[in-house]
Amino acid sequence: MADLQGQLLINLPGDDEYMMIHDAYYGTGLFVQGRGLIQHPRESVENFMNRKKLAYYWNYTGPIVNAMVDPIFKDEARREYRNSEMFNGFLEDCDRAGTSYQDFCKSAALIAKLYGAAYIVVDNSDEMEGTLSAAVRNRHFPFLKVVSPMQIRDWKIDDYGRLTMFQYEERIRSGAYTETSRTHTWTAREWSITSGAGSKETGANPLGVVPVVQWLARNTDKRIIKPPSEYVSVVQTNYFLYQLCSWHAQILRDQAFNILTIPDPGTDDITIGTNNVLAYPPESTHTPTFIAPAAAPADMLTGQMDRCVKEMFRMSGLESILGASTSDNKSGVSKEWDFEKTNKRIADFAVRCENADKAIIRLYEAWSGENTGYKVEYPRDFKISDVSDGLANAQAAIDLGFDSIAYKQEVLKKVLAAYMPNLAPDVYDTILKEMKAAAERAAQDAAYGVNDDTKGGEGAGGVPKGDQREPEQDGPANDAAGGGA
Incomplete structure (x- = not known):
């Protein structure tokens, strides 16, 4: 059993992979102050430290991921439901932090798209109120939590892929130097919360199911709780571009500050640098001149950097939108086909967002006992139209x-x-x-x-077709037969 667990863990994305994706999207961690740079074998420690100080990060991961999420939530999703004071309160504040349901769904969709999946825990208040108005006033009704794959510690599924146990860790930073951790465990029968200090709370789960919604980023097996992110290749390419930019900056700096070479007898030591000179024997026939690294390495790095940028957009299917096409001579039909592929990818994810949205509300209804008659429709067409x-x-x-x-x-x-x-x-x-x-x-x-005596299938004089009796000339009957004449 231990060997099987080891094999299964090897196939799962590790925390290091998730952290790299996180850092690439937000521009933190590895991409701050040159922390992720790799020293060249022939590079001195001093030069490497100077290069780290000059490091900068071109963040393409963030815009690429956002381009697949922002169009879906550009406008409010079309929602229809029965008017309810409690449900309206839930839509205005669904996470006990004042986040509207629309904004929460966008944040959850971003996490799902970035990491491959997100999990929405639909929890309920453990305090019961005597009246509906008191429950709404004190915010004692169901609420949501979004769990990223990095937080998941364990899970169990049945033969059909349904969760029978879900465990995740929640870290709460309550101050500048204070952080607490809690482990939440849900089963179909009970829930438990274990704090870092070892204390444990438990309670019954009256729903009979694990109240967790799986929000997948693409068409992957639902039984895979931690599916790989579709942007791993983009992140790795962006990381390599980070290295290229650092090497490129080093060469440009050396080329911008040339070294002057002059004849000198060599009686005094001269420190070589960009702010002074390099001496050579006076009997040499060379004239004083400036020297700098060759331009070929910088040109080579520039070409490689451009290629990396184009490949990141190509792998994401966004070259048609962001103008990173590898060919400037594409026909109009070809460009339109590229955009259709991009449009379909966004639309496919919109369908997944809509399905997750509906599943969340079903769990809300199970907790609250309300029948909201909820219907939601996410956009399907993302063409830029007038x-x-x-x-x-x-x-x-x-x-x-x-x-x-x-x-x-x-x-x-x-x-x-x-x-x-x-x-x-x-x-x-x-x-x-x-x-x-x-x-x-x-x-x-x-x-x-x-x-209108010409509508309603009427003939002349306001008599309906099929009834060709002559209209009477006088009396109330004539007025009735005339309808609206």
């Missing part, structure tokens, strides 16, 4: 003449998404309700011929 084009397409859809209120409502939703993407939810609902009511009234008017 608002006027969206309105023109909507008008063309209406001009098709489909006599369906539901169809017209969907067209209106597209118009609102294009023209007013950040509309307040209550205003959005009001517009849809008013449009539906107006469409129903128009349909009734058309059916009964109100104010």
Whole structure:
């Protein structure tokens, strides 16, 4: 069993790998003050220390990952649900830290995309209130925690890949010099919290399931709790670019400060450096001149740096968006195809975000006992389109003449998404309700011929087609038969 566990651990991303991904994204750790630089075999310690002081980091990992997440959360996701004081409070503050549910989902999506997966723990308050208003006022209702793969300590799954045990570590920095750690363990029957001091709290889990949602970054096996990040190659390339930039800066510094060579009898010692001279025997026939390292190494490094940048975007499928295409002579169709591939990758992740979003709310409903009727729709199309084009397409859809209120409502939703993407939810609902009511009234008017003797299938004189009786000339019956004449 121990050998099997060892083999399984070898196949999992280690903490060092996760930390490297973290540092590459945020520009910290290895990429600060030259900590991650490697000394050249022929480089002196003094020169290496000077090179570390000049080190700088071109962060491409951050923009590349953000480019796959930001478009999904550029606008508020379209959510529909029953009005509830508790659920509204949850959407406004879902983590007990004042974070809105929309912002929380974006942060969770970023962690999932960066590390390969994120896990959302849907916990509940351990304090019960007598009234709903008291629970909302004191924030005693379900809340969320996002767990990165680095925090996971152990887990168990059944034959179907469902979690039966989930354990993670939480480190809390409560002061400049104070940090505490707690280990949380969830099973289908109970939960426990073990502090660093050894104290332990336990309680029953009434849900009967582990209240954890798996948020995957791509199409990987759900039974793999710690899937590899899709950006490992990008991070490694960015790390190599970090080394190249340091070597390049060293050569540029030496080339910028040339050394003057002059004839000198050599009676006095001269320290060689960029601020003084290099002497040679006076009987030599050479004239005084400046010397510097050859330009070829710098040119070689420049070319390699450019190649690394292009490869990072190519591996991420973003060359069409960020202008890092390896060919400037691509046809319009080829560039459009590149963008379609990028659009599909973002859309695929948007679907995963939507599924995780729904799973979180299902657990919220299980804890709270509420039936919110929750529906959410994340964007699927990330093309940069003009608002006027969206309105023109909507008008063309209406001009098709489909006599369906539901169809017209969907067209209106597209118009609102294009023209007013950040509309307040209550205003959005009001517009849809008013449009539906107006469409129903128009349909009734058309059916009964109100104010229009040419509609509602009427013939001459307001008599419906199929009833060709001559209209009476006088009396109330004539007025009734005339409808809206």
